[in-house]
Each structure stands twice: as structure tokens, then as C-alpha cells.
Amino acid sequence: MRLKDLAEHLGLSQTTVSRALNGYPEVNEATRRRVAEAASALGYRPNASALRLATGRAGAIGLVLRGADELGPHMSEFLSGVGAYMANREIDVLVTTVASQQEELAAYRRLAASQKVDAVVLHSPTLKDERAELLLDLKIPFVLHGRTNIGHPVAWLDIDNTGALERATGHLLDLGHRRIALFNGLKGRTFSQHREIGYLAALSARGVPFDSALIVNTAFTDEIAFRMAQSMLELRPRPTAFLAGSMMTALGIFRAIRQAGLELGRDVSMIAHDDVFPYLNADNMYPTMSTTRSSIRQAGTRIAELIAQVLAGKPAEDVHELWPVELVLRESSGPASP
């Protein structure tokens, strides 16, 4: 039995039957029940392809990853948050992994052509993100996690990275630290630039000169952070405080501090950015870790909600959310040792 036959049997349009079977709110409850009963009685099994052709909705959100490595702790927490929203709505997340940045653009083109997704979550934007430009061209609705400047309004949710770093740096300066190392994200990413701006603003406000030797731009892994922190601790005068871009980075810096025979929270201070990974809790570290905190999982859930709003017709220029970031002081940050 095809959708067409079921629709004819009921004297309804295929679109109405299809929407009823998918629980769309446009169809009233009585009709929905009548359709469900007939489908059950006649043994009709909906076929996604047929349903999608009829309703024009794929029931899925797309996420493109550049390389398998991109599904690390940040992305998986974010995706958990997206999934938490989708779970009660029978909407799936279609994850496409590509092997390079060039192929990422091709992947969006394929998603547009195949109509397998209704919208896309765009992540880790650059200052002028060509993927965002392409998605506008392809007319695929999307919400950006982060911000970009492409001269056209896009829907976005971001955390206040500038404010977070300005406050954390300012706090360390107030404790007497003058050589503060910034372990920042990759160059060209918007969030890295925003964090650097906050860091520089705090230094500048207190008249502390900027030393480029104290800034590193890398991926957020324990291993890279460990090596970079080792070299940095060999500088003279050495940094007395570290701003770690993620909890993974903090673990690597912490290891280098211990290996140098220094004590965290006494000889050297650290404030880490905490995306709130459930398995790596700042309160559970030893010593406990001072952090700038914002849940990346909550951001994922909220972005899923915003996508639903965009699909319901809300204009992209009205979907702009900037989340404040908390500064949580614990044992890892203290006065500069003389």
C-alpha cells in the first residue's frame, strides 16, 4: 500500500496524510487519529522518501565534521546538547565527516542537492566564513555556533569570549601577576580573536606591556599544551600565570608545572576555560581549577531550539544570542609569588 492509496481511501490529500503520520501540528487531532487508525488497519508502512517528497521536511539537522579528529570532547558535548533537544521530537542529526576543508564545501553542496537535512549547525567559524556564505547561496537554513562577519545577517549563538578573557586577565593582574601566558585557539577562528582582544584590553587598561612570546595559538590538546608550557616555563623571567583555552589545555599545562617542580596555586597560577565536560570537573581537580565557565552542551541544546525557530520563519537577523561567561575562582589562582 502506497501513501497515495491511503490518501485516496481516506479522501484526503497525500500532504495531509503525510503530515498526520508525522505528527505535524497543522493537522488536527481528530484527523491525525483517523489517519493513524486507517494506516494501521490497512497495514500502511510510511516510507521516508515518500513522506519527505510529500512534506518537504527531512526530519534531520546536518553537521559536517572536518576529519574524524574534530569529534573530540568539545564537539561531542555540543552534539549531546543538540541531541537532547532532538530526542523528544524524533528529529535526527546527520553527521557527515569529510577528509579536508575543501571537501567540506562539497559536502554542503551535496546536502543541499540531496535534501537530506532541513537545516545545518555551522560551527567553529572563521572571521569571514566561506561556509556561511555558501549556505546562504544554497539557501540552507543554518545557525552559527560563534560569529562571523560576511556582510549579511546570519543567525548565531556565541559566548562572550572577549568579556571572559578580559575579566580573567584583569583578575590575575589584580593579584600582582605581570607575565601572563595566553594559550589560545587556532589563528583565524573568531573565538580566538575575541579572546585575544579581551586579554589585550585588560593588559592595556592597567598599563602592562604586551609580550608576544606569551601567546600561543594551537589546537586544544593536553599534549600540545604540555610541550608549549614546558618551553614557556624555561623563559626568564618565566610566566607566573596561565590562561588555558580549554580543560584539556589546562591538564597539559598542569603537567608541565608539576614536572618543573612548581606548585600550582602557589608558585604559578592558572585560570582555564571550562566547557563543562561531565568527566573532567574543575572542582574535582587537585588543586581545584579556577575557570571561566560556559556549558557547551547547553549551547548545543539552545542552538537546536534556535534552528527550530528559524525553520518556523524567524528572520536570521533576529536570532543573535550572546551568553555571558562566569568567572569561578578556586585554588589554582592566587597572588603572584614574589
Add this chain to the structure above:
Amino acid sequence: MRLKDLAEHLGLSQTTVSRALNGYPEVNEATRRRVAEAASALGYRPNASALRLATGRAGAIGLVLRGADELGPHMSEFLSGVGAYMANREIDVLVTTVASQQEELAAYRRLAASQKVDAVVLHSPTLKDERAELLLDLKIPFVLHGRTNIGHPVAWLDIDNTGALERATGHLLDLGHRRIALFNGLKGRTFSQHREIGYLAALSARGVPFDSALIVNTAFTDEIAFRMAQSMLELRPRPTAFLAGSMMTALGIFRAIRQAGLELGRDVSMIAHDDVFPYLNADNMYPTMSTTRSSIRQAGTRIAELIAQVLAGKPAEDVHELWPVELVLRESSGPASP
């Protein structure tokens, strides 16, 4: 322009044109090029729904998660491995998140009805897994990560959990440890049972009595492990060695050891199971961590390959892979202190 029109223009069947556009190996290179050129010249944009109806392939693999929490470090590494295989093949992973175990079965039924996926990766099996039984009923091809016993052959890949724990426990016994705590996974999961069997086998082989107070069955989080290890270190005589089910568990136990004023590798020993998370490296811990090691990412990639074999017609009973697990000795395990 529809697929039908393009096929008529070329004098080919819709199936051939569809396969050519999707790069299926059944279509020779000359035909593929002819179809691509005509599609481009005539402005034909393939529509996934139409393609799928023609080819019967969704171009996606399904993965169902029970709750957003399930996308933790283990699952995301596993999924990275699956993605690494899919990346070069333009196959996507459709991630469905459900809010409860009951809904998981409904999700598989929906996947079967909608034909959105060609096959499913089934993970974290129980000893007699009802999801595996359902997938057989629904005739959805699947490969199991782990093993189950449902009286019907299924395709699976698993690591040798029994052998790993037997060797790790035996090593600690040989170092003089007699009270060895086992931090195991959830009861009912096949891998937890296999690990317990290996642990008991090693004790029994050396005539060391088993103490049920030294076994805990929990989820693998730092927080739970910390609390359980705290209580366990209050036992008298206390355990002199720990077998940690994951690196997250090891972090929590390590914290409890430090907080009790004990030194890991001297006062207390630990061997942890290492799924090879890139951001949590056993060599980088301080002290370095002895481990039983098997890459969960590699398992994901291999399972994706096995799914391709199953879809190509290989019988499920011929797809059984048991991977050995390495025991890697580092600083965290040493002789029992007198």
C-alpha cells in the same frame, strides 16, 4: 528536470543514471562521465528521495543513543572511527537520540519504516540483547560492537575483555598484591561480565580468595570513581591495587588516592583500561599509567568496514572479530608495599 527525464534523454534506465550519479562501482567510468556531463549540461540536481527510491540505498548508517549523556568520550571516539571510514565514501552517520531505553526500540522501528539508513551500528550490548533481536526481526543489517547471546548468529567485533583482565590481575598478583579492587562497568553488559570472568580466573588460578566488597559496577565517570575509591580506601585491610575500567575511572581513583595521602605506584598500584583517547594519554599522566590498551576509534573504523561487507552480502556468521588487548606497564603499577 527529473531523474526520469534525464534517463530518457540519455536512453538509460533510471536506476543506471541514479547509480552513475552516486558513483556506484556497478557503472563503468565512461557511462558515469556521460551521465555527469548530461546532468551538468541540463541542470539536473539529484534529489536524495528520488535517488533512494531508485537505488534502494540511503547512503547512511544509523546509530541510536540512549540519552544525550551516552555521547561521552567513549562513544565520540568510536564515532570518530566510524566517520573516518565514511569520510571518503560520502556515507553519512544518522545519529538518533532517544530519551529512554523503551524509546530506543521504537527508534529502530522508525528507522526500519523510514528507510533512512542502510544498516545500524549496535553498541553496548547486554548478555541477551533485545535490540539485536528486534533488528533481526526488522531485517535491518547491523554489526555489533561487543557480543550478545540471542541464539542466532549476528555480526560482531569485540575486544578480548576476559583475556585483558586475566592478564592485568595476574600481573598484580605476581607483584604480591592480594586485595585488588575491580572498578567494572554496569551489571548486565556483556563486557562487564567478560571482565569479571577474567578477574576471577586470575584470582582462582593463584588460589587467592575473592572478596565481593572489592568489586563495583558503575558508569565510567571520574566523579563516581572518586567517591567509590574514597570508601574503598577506608576498608581495613585496604586494597593495595586498583583495576580501573576506563581512563575516566582512573582519574577519579587517582584523586582519591592522592587525597588519602597515598602515592600512586608506590603505596597503591593501578592498571587502567585505555580506549586511547587522544586528549588523555597514559604516557602523559604523572605518574604514567599502566594500562590494558585497545583503540576504540580503530574499532569504529573496522566496524564501518564490516558493515560494508555485510551490505555486500557477507553472512553475519562469518563476521566475528575478537581483538587482543595489550598490557602496557608504566609507573602506576609496582610491587605491593609490605
